Amino acid sequence: MAVERPLQRLPSGFAEFDRVLGGGLVPGALVLVGGDPGIGKSTLLLQSAQALAAITSVLYVSAEESAQQVRLRWSRLAPPGAGAAEQPVGADGAVPAGAGLQLLAETDLELVLQELEALRPAVAIIDSIQALHDDQLSSAPGSVAQVRECAGALQRLAKRQDTALLLVGHVTKEGMLAGPKVLEHLVDAVLTFEGDRFASHRLLRAVKNRFGATHELGLFEMRDRGLAEVTNPSELFLGHDGPAAGTATIVACEGTRSLVVELQALVSTTSYASPRRTATGIGINRLHQILAVLEKHMGLPLSRFDCYLAVAGGLGVEEPAADLGVAAAVVASYRDLTLPAGTVMVGELGLGGQLRPVGQLELRLQEAARLGFRRAVVPRGSGLGAIPAGLDLQLLEAATVAEALVAGLGFDPAAD
């Protein structure tokens, strides 16, 4: 009978990274870290390699940059958790003394395998899987055949010697095809590193995880000394100018974490045959549906208006709990109304205009209260019973979107 060992997870140095991994890196696990080129994958893994090397042996394989380039970069990075402001590793940029960190700049799969076998590190990082090549194959580096073969060979060896393997995969222009997608079935966990090119924060998500929950979210900020963890994430997604017409605030849930997020809408008379609708951060079909519900059940002539909607901070919000906030932002812009300061709106919209209860309401309200919000418009019958103890929050319950907008926004249905 096989005896189950309790998993002794390795801390990556970043609590945010550990959370997404499900509580740290599992020995022997195969983890794919995918993302657009330039988003910060190397930075994340270099910093984590530093932290891991303080407790165990780590091999960092750089297939894209020379050893000298990696060392140079290393010298600029702050260790994880240091707030990206403290002393760097080793004054001269060298790998810190006593650390179990080895650096190999190599693209030839055969040589990488040899080194892995010789060193038997507890953790190996391959940056990137697309830059490796197997000489036995005629296809070009980065092709589907190469990526698959290289990852497969690395996996077999890593499993045999219980090395945790972190593979970096660039999402390519052609989509995910020659990139991370072909490896998804092979690996234990797929993490994606995302962010807006024009903003400094980065989101790490687990889209597959055999050792933890998916949809966990880790938040980082790219600074000049590498990545730093974001400790108060809601601040990223809130506007800083106070309430304005056409904005509404929601509380989104990502895994076990709740985030207060601002939505902005712009509704203006259309000059097109069919009105324009764009949505950044929520699905366009969701916006179409909410607009249709508002038109049908509140009699708003929105089909004669263009509508643009954006989630602040570049966050993607997929959950239907954002519906009421979208509706509120749209109606607020349409009527030029400003939501009273300190109000959050949470609820899913049914096609009949009714408000549906959402999951994890208590968690959401706690986060809103923590950030100083004092009113929350929520679906009636949310099963909350009473306001959770110690929560300084006024709850406004509504059964329909119209009721919610009257209560939360001071919307006057007769004014049109």
Ligand code: TYD
């Ligand atoms: P990188 O980790 O090289 O991205 P990837 O491996 O995903 O391709 O990150 C590259 C970008 O990050 C680059 O545009 C510069 C920026 N950056 C900083 O802003 N600060 C830093 O300390 C570092 C190392 C990079």
Ligand code: MG
């Ligand atoms: Mg890189």
